[in-house]
Amino acid sequence: MSDTAKQPVAYVRDTMLEQKPAPLSQIGAVRWIKENLFSGWFNSILTLVSIFVIYKILAGTLPWMLGGVWSAGSLSECRDILNAKFGNTHYACWAVLTERWNQLLYGFYPSTEYWRANLAFFLMLLAIAPILFDALPRKLLWISAAFPFLMVWLVWGGTIWGPVGIAVGFVIGALAMKVLVRFGDVLALIGAVVAAIVWWMFIGPSVVDALDASLPIGHLKEVESRELGGFMICVIIGIAGIALSLPIGVVLALGRQSDLFIVKVICVGFIEFIRGVPLITLLFTASLILNYFLPPNTNFDLTIRVIIMVTMFSSAYMAEVIRGGLAALPKGQYEAADALGLDYWKAQRLIIMPQALKISIPGIVNTFIGLFKDTTLVMFIGIFDMLGLSNAIRANSAWNGVYWELFIFIGLVFWASCFAMSQYSQWLERKLRTDHH
Structure with a gap:
């Protein structure tokens, strides 16, 4: 037997080692701090300088705020x-x-009617929920469809027949489109718009007046637009502009890429003109000049005029954002739609537009956030939003000299609203991701 065979085996383990936790330096907060804050000498210096700056800022502001x-x-x-x-x-x-929080939120709205504004805000949240989250019951979409008319009734008051008359116009347009669709989609769309306008301009007002006189159902105290203000008017203008500008922007984006020369020229002209004019100019147009183009003795509500101009402004930018999404879509998607034998509208609805909108989500939400912040510009045409009311509050001798407190509150309200929109867009992007990276 050789010497190697005579040597015993040095060690053979017959039991497993007991499991032990990972070192503290490699898990949890310690690892995160090491990797993100002190990963090198340069990052360590930047971290220490940033901590010092944050400390100095908080040391100066926290006592001022909390005391x-x-x-x-x-x-x-x-x-x-x-x-x-x-x-x-x-x-x-x-x-x-x-003392003035109610004025900052509601403007000059009658204090006895705050419940109407609160109910409209609650219904707004209930109406947009099923649109934003598809897991909610689809029956809630009926509230979404009814909310614009309920909001008008709750905020401005009067009887229920005015908003019902407006809703009937949309129903008539939908019926006209259903009847005329056999003659072509374009003709059906034109017929639906004409039918709705005829109802709203000529037939509907007389019917509504007759119903108001004979059967005043749901009469609420009427509130004029000049009494609206504060955060309330920002929400009304912002939500209306957001809801209207997206579909109009989609139509403009498709029109700009259309092969029909007249349609393309109209869409390009509208987009380039609106994008080349500051929003404040359009607001002054809505406030002063628009009345000159209306028939004599026509009372066109200022808030409605502002919503129209804000919607036009946002639609032009929205069209360019969506056009970018359409341009980023691979050509093979268009070819696939053609190979499936889909016509133009089905291809857009089922294949092209869903992908283009998904690509455009960051730009769309960015436009929405900009639109919501731009609602503060209405202070220049005499509508008292939160900034306008802060000036009015400071003009009072009792509060002359207050600045930071009002502006911090207004900034926090807008930051919370815009941050919520941003977080939703990021959640939606993660939900719609189809890659595996």
Whole structure:
């Protein structure tokens, strides 16, 4: 027997080692901090400098914010309270929000009718929920369809027949399209628009007036548009502009790529003209010039005029965003639609447009956020939004000198709204992802 065979086996394990947790430096918060904040000497210096800057900012702002006064009748009274408590006035006077929050949110809307504005806001959330989340019951879409008419009735008041008359116009248009579709899609669309306009302009007003006089159902106290304001008017204009600009933008984008020369020229001219004009110019047009083109003794509500101009402005930008999505779509998708024998509208509805809209989600939401923030420009044409009301509050001798408190509150309200839209768009992008990266 050789010497190698005589040597015993050094070690053979007959039991498993007991499982132990990973080192603390390789898991959890410690690992994240090491990889993201102190991964190298340069990142470590940037992290320390950033911590110092954040500390200095918070050290200056937190005492100012948390040590403020929430109950006072004027700025002078607020300063007296601060002097008695701290010996100086270097703290916030939040009392202006405690006293004027309802004005910032509702404008000059009658306080006894706040329930109508609150109900309209709740119905708005209920109406957009099934549109944004397909997991909700589809029956809720009936609330979505009825909400625009309910909102008009709740916010402006009057009887229920006015909004019903407007809704009947859409029903008549849909019926006309259903009847005329056998003669072609374009003719059916034109006939539907004509039928609805004839009802709204000539027949509907007389029918509504007769019903108002004989059967005033659901009469609410009428509120004029000049009494609307604050965050309420921003929501009304913003939601209306968002809801209307997306379908109009889709039509304009398709029209710009159309082979029909007249359609293409009209769409290109509209888009380029609107994009070349500042929104404030269109708002002044809505406020001052538009009345000159209307028949004598015509009362065209200012809020409706502003919604029309804001929608036109947003639609032009929306059309370019969607056109970018259409251009990014591979040519093979169009060829696949042709190979399946689909006509133009079916191809757009089933294959082309869903993919183009998915590609365009970031740009669409970016346009929506910009539109919602641009609603503050209405202050320049005499509509008191939140910024306009902040100026009105500061013009009062009791609160003359208050700045930061009002602007911080307004900024937080808009940030919360825009952040919610941004988070939804990111969630929708993740939900619609079809790649596996």
